[in-house]
Amino acid sequence: MKKVVLQEFGGPEVLKLEDHPDPVCPEDGWVVETRAIGLNFAEIVERRGRYRKDQATPYEMGKEASGVVLEKGPSAQGFEVGDSVIVVKFNNGCYGEKVAAEPGQLLAPPDGFSFAEMAAFANTWATAWLALDEMGRVRPGESALIHAAAGGVGTAAVALAGSLGMGPIIGTAGGEKKCRLVEELGADRCVDYRKEDFREAVAEVTEGKGVDWCLESVGGEVYERSLDALGPTGRLVVIGFSSLEGNYAEQIPRLHPLTLFHRSIAVAGLNIDQLDYPTRPGCWDGLVEHVNRHGLRPVLGPSFSFSDIAAAHASLESRASTGKVVLEVGGV
Numbered sequence: 001m002k003k004v005v006l007q008e009f010g011g012p013e014v015l016k017l018e019d020h021p022d023p024v025c026p027e028d029g030w031v032v033e034t035r036a037i038g039l040n041f042a043e044i045v046e047r048r049g050r051y052r053k054d055q056a057t058p059y060e061m062g063k064e065a066s067g068v069v070l071e072k073g074p075s076a077q078g079f080e081v082g083d084s085v086i087v088v089k090f091n092n093g094c095y096g097e098k099v100a101a102e103p104g105q106l107l108a109p110p111d112g113f114s115f116a117e118m119a120a121f122a123n124t125w126a127t128a129w130l131a132l133d134e135m136g137r138v139r140p141g142e143s144a145l146i147h148a149a150a151g152g153v154g155t156a157a158v159a160l161a162g163s164l165g166m167g168p169i170i171g172t173a174g175g176e177k178k179c180r181l182v183e184e185l186g187a188d189r190c191v192d193y194r195k196e197d198f199r200e201a202v203a204e205v206t207e208g209k210g211v212d213w214c215l216e217s218v219g220g221e222v223y224e225r226s227l228d229a230l231g232p233t234g235r236l237v238v239i240g241f242s243s244l245e246g247n248y249a250e251q252i253p254r255l256h257p258l259t260l261f262h263r264s265i266a267v268a269g270l271n272i273d274q275l276d277y278p279t280r281p282g283c284w285d286g287l288v289e290h291v292n293r294h295g296l297r298p299v300l301g302p303s304f305s306f307s308d309i310a311a312a313h314a315s316l317e318s319r320a321s322t323g324k325v326v327l328e329v330g331g332v
Contacts, residue, residue, distance in 0.1 A: 003096035004309060006059040009049030012310040012317070015061075015095075023100035030079060030106060031071040032087050032099045036119035037306070037327040038064045040152070041240065042273065044317050046092075062094030063273075066109070066118035067329075070098065079106050084115070086122050090273045095309070097329055104279045110291045120152065120298040120324035127272045128156035129287045131215055131237040132164065135268045140165030142212035145202060145229055146187070147171075147222060150178035152324035153239065155185055155299040157215050162186035163294040166213070168205045172198050174319065181322055185299070193222075202229040210234055224253055227265070235266045299323030306330075 003020040025031045040063055045051045047061070065087045072081050079085055086107040087099050109118045132138050144161045148154045149171030161169050162185075171182040171190040179190035189205055191198040202211055210231025216223055217240040226236055255267060277283045290296075301323035304312035309327060316325045 001097040002306065004061050005095075006047065006061060007057050009047065009055070009057070009059070012047070012313040014047065015310045015313060017307060017309070020096070023096075023098055025071040025073050026076075026100060026102050027073045028075045028077075029073050029100060029102040030069050030076055030085075032065070032067040032085060032101055032106070033070045034065045034067040034087075034094070034097055034099055034329045035115035036066045036329060037062060037094055038066075038119040038121075038123065038152075039312060039316050039325040039327065040064070040123055041316065044313060047313065060092040060095075062092055062096070062099075063090060064088050064119060064122050065094040065099060065329075066115045067099070069106075076103075078103075079108075084109065084118070086118050088122050088278055090276070097306070104276070107278055107284055108288070110288050113297070116300055116303065116326045116328065117298050119326050120300055123272055124152035124324055125156045125160070125291070125298065126277045126283065126287060127153050127239055127270065128160050128215070129290075130272070130275070130277065130283065131239060131270050132157065132160055132213070133286070134283075135237045135270050136213045136235050138164060138166055138213050142166050143206050143209075143231075144169045145172075145198065145211040145214040145226065147215060147226070148217050149173050149182040149187065149190060150322045151217075152298075152301070153217065154215070155181070155323055158182060158185045158187050159296050160290075161213075163290065163296060170198065170201055170205055170211070178322055181299070197225070199225055199229050206231065213237070215239065227255070227259075227267070230263070230265045232264045233266075235268065238267065238269045239272070301325045303328055 002017045008014050049055050069081050069083045086109050144166045146157045150173040168188040171187040172193045173179050182190040191201045214226050214236040216226045216238050301321040302315050303326050306327050306329045315321050
């Protein structure tokens with residue numbers, strides 16, 4: 001089968017499809033024939049060799065995919081050969097035509113999703129769901145500020161916030177086209193960060209009260225200004241630092257507990273890679289039930305064939321794409 005295993009770190013050109021043996025089916029697991037692969041910004045950082053201090057080649061890539069169960073181990077339970085499934089592997093290995101999965105790494109998709117939608121769903125929507133429901137404890141009528149609102153997690157957050165009864169919802173994105181998409185998804189206003197300070201929009205839309213909940217994925221100055229935009233009892237959930245290079249710890253502003261105390265605000269962090277959400281009680285089932293009930297779907301961005309994986313990474317890295325970038329495998 002064809003698979004991507006990094007032999008060096010660097011630009012998109014290091015992503016090469018090579019022949020590898022088919023995966024061995026675990027005793028208590030499955031082998032899935034891949035139909036689509038979802039790309040995540042964390043994989044850009046991994047490809048550069050900057051995701052973990054201990055990164056070394058050869059390095060497996062790919063955290064989520066969709067496909068059909070091809071083999072089932074003798075003690076595997078929950079999925080049968082022929083089932084359409086989502087694969088989530090935080091230990092990587094989804095950049096392949098076939099993927100071995102252990103218990104907890106296969107998920108049942110929402111109703112009626114295509115393979116591309118399945119590959120675009122799990123990690124982005126689980127991130128947004130946990131940031132809203134568990135870390136943010138949001139309630140109907142509360143206001144929201146969502147950064148990178150035209151991306152995979154951002155579009156999920158806008159849709160989920162609206163379905164949870166939040167409002168007003170303010171998004172940020174780069175350019176008129178992206179802002180139109182964000183408002184079409186239900187945001188009351190989208191700020192083009194290239195032209196406008198989102199704090200002014202927050203003050204206007206919330207009548208000076210500040211926002212109740214903020215999803216922050218950019219870091220640096222955006223993080224500091226997002227803290228300024230919080231109102232009393234506001235919650236900011238950090239899910240990444242896409243604007244930062246090198247040592248994050250040296251570039252992230254320090255926040256003193258007295259600031260939290262005096263302003264009555266909260267800051268939380270959410271690292272989906274470390275949370276093992278597929279096995280978290282109620283998390284996946286709750287998300288899928290909500291999505292089915294409200295008829296929500298992921299926003300699909302550019303689609304590439306598996307053989308064009310370097311171009312797909314370049315598209316995601318350029319920040320020109322909207323929604324979730326997906327690789328199609330086997331012509332599906």
